Amino acid sequence: MLPWVYEFRWEPWHLVFLGAFMVVGSILLLTLFRAFLRSTKDLRTGRAANMQWEAAFESLPERARTCRHEFSGEFSHRVCVNRFQCDQCATHKNLTEAAPGRSRRTGLIPLSVAGIPIRPDRYHHRGHTWVHREAGGTLKIGIDELGKRLVGRPDAVEYPTVGKHLMANGTAWSVRKDGQWIKMLSPVEGEVVGINTGEGNWVLRVRPTRNDLSHLLHGKEVSVWMMSEVERLQQLLTAPEVGVTLPDGGLVVDDLAQAAGSKIREVRDEMFLAP
Amino acid sequence: MDETLLLPRGVHRAPFSRFALWIFPWVMLLGWGLYGAVRCLLWGLNETNMDNRFAFGLWIYLDLTIIAFGAGAFFTGFLVYIMKRSELKAVLNSAVVLGLLCYSGAVAVLMVDVGQPLRTWFTFWHPNTHSMLAEVTFCLTCYLTVLLIEYAPLVLKNRQFRKIPRYLVFEFELHKFMPVLAAVGAFLSFFHQGSLGGLYGVMRGRPFAFREDLFLWPSTFFLFILSALAAGPSFVLVTTRLVEVITRKRLVKLEVLNTLGKISGILLIVYLFFKSIDTLVWINSTSPASGFPAFEYYERKEFGTWILFGEIFLFGLVPGLILLNKKLRDNTTWLVGSAILVLAGVALNRFVLTIQTLALPTMVFDQFLSYLPSWQEIATFTAVIAFGVIGYSLSYRYLPLFPQERDLLQS
Secondary structure, three states, X not given: XXXXXXXXXXXXXXXXXXXXXXXXXXXXXXXXXXXHHHHHHHHHOOOHHHHHHHHXXXXXXXXXXXXXXXXXXOOOOOEOOOOOOHHHOHHHHHHHHHOOOOOOOOOOOOOXXXXXXXXXXXXXXXXXXXXXXXXXXXXXXXXXXXXXXXHOOOOEEEOOOXXXXXXXXXXXXXXXXXXXXXXXXXXXXXXXXXXXXOOOOOOEEEEEOOOOOOOOEEOHHHHHHHHHHHHHHXXXXXXXXXXXXXXXXXXXXXXXXXXXHHHHHHHHHHHOOOO | OOHHHHOOOOOOOOOHHHHXXXXXXXXXXXXXXXXXXXXXXXXXXXXXXXOOXXXXXXXXXXXXXXXXXXXXXXXXXXXXXHXXXXXXXXXXXXXXXXXXXXXHHHHHHHHHHHOOHHHOOHHHHOOOOOOHHHHHHHHHHHHHHXXXXXXXXXXXXXXXXXXXXXXXXXXXXXXXXHHHHHHHHHHHHHHHHHHHHHHHHOOOXXXXXXXXXXXXXXXXXXXXXXXXXXXXXXXXXXXXHHHHHHHOOOOOOHHHHHHHHHHHHHHHHHHHXXXXXXXXXXXXXXXXXXXXXXXXXXXXXXXXXXXXXXXXXXXXXXXXXXXXXXXXXXXXXXXXXXXXXXXXXXXXXXXXXXXXXXXXXXXXXXXXXXXXXXXXXXXXXXXXHHHHHHHHHHHHHHOOOOOOHHHHHHO
């Protein structure tokens, strides 16, 4: 069968058989090698953050991937398939172009949902960070009230350095609480130009790469989203043996960590869309 | 490290103490089985009830059966990546794990059966060019490698590995090549499933198994492929349902199990059609040409016509027709029950070709031989089962095997 075997003679069948296995072996080796090379290149060019977000998004349950157009009433049920990157979504583009005058951002906007205050001038990321436009073209970024109640008073905060380039949906800053590191997702791509390490409701000042915030939630859809997040939180806190419940109101407590007990780590990972 | 940090996110798993209680008896069984296997390796096949006359026994039967069941891995991959049946992604990870465990278990048993595992490389360096097993060995080795490569991204999906960027990125890039691996796996499986059937079909000295050539190979080559294709989806279906029952959780939507059952049913009917033609040709032509009227094989009570009836009708046509009926498929009891019958039919077919073939006399001085496996053989057999249960249990506990589980839990 093989050339080094005693009395071996080449025949067409040998070429076919050996050729087939050489091809299979080569394909397997080439596959591993190419995957290795591409991953090395991805790490070098900083694409790892995008991949982490893609992996995190794909592992989210459907309830956490509701399309924003369901919040604004244009769909009764729709799941996002574009990793919340609405600027890359054809459906979002068609809907906003088809009805530019019908703003989702007009009408009465509730200033509070289940005890969570909502600022109408802010843009919200699904990972519970918000963005506020400043006069000089920079953006302030902070953590929303529900996020604050989930974290509580952090034991430690790891800030990015001034000048660092943030990727959208990558890690903006991290907080540590009860031994758990929570990565706060950046709502925009841009360069860090300021850090607030003191008291105050913002954390980073960023000069964005693009001025477009259309991929973030804004206006009336924020309150609908926040309500769905409160419901999602409620479901995460409910013991599985209890099953589905229908709470008819109430306010989110300040100290969610105490309310969640031993489940708080899992709840934080789920709510902050951690990978 | 807290063990719960290793568990997939968003799903519930039993406390570690309960899991340890589940694993413990399987580990004991594995230990007992390894003891039996080591005895065979140290003191040879005298530890078994096989001999020069009865060369195939429980182990080869086990090999053929679990390789047929493990076909679910390559076939599910083929359906998802090549045929674009995306609804089967819900069971793809589980199918890969099952395939890996089935094939690695089969290879482990072969190591004990053939003996001298340190000289395994002889098979590749000095292959027997006149044996179908040369091709089986090459294909099995390559396919096991494919399964390991397909399993690697699943391991890297573990919550803690995902936090390490280079592992996540490598898993991401490797996953892009899954269609290529699925195609290679389908190619390799086609040949080794077939060659295992061809192994029996070329045995001129065993007219019970011998079959005429169809193109290059005996008809059993193609029948083994078809029966494996029918058994694979049923095996994935039954194991998924078994895990649901044991864990008391819904892991996949019913439509997915329904689809698996339908595919299995269609392929089973196709297999039975060709099997029936093959059997008729064998009864009327091939066997008489060897000097044996077919009815002679079924004269003994142990291997009467009931076995042929069981293989084609009871464990073939009946479940095939049930699985083709949508109303019956929608009922879990009918669906899973039929899938179990399909698996029983394929297992019976492998038994017939392995054990019955050797038991029946062919030479005038031959006698009907009975064979009962020794405790060492049974121990090695149970070691493979235990290995499979332990491997699957660990994969289920620490890896995200079922993507629909989270959504079903929260709905």
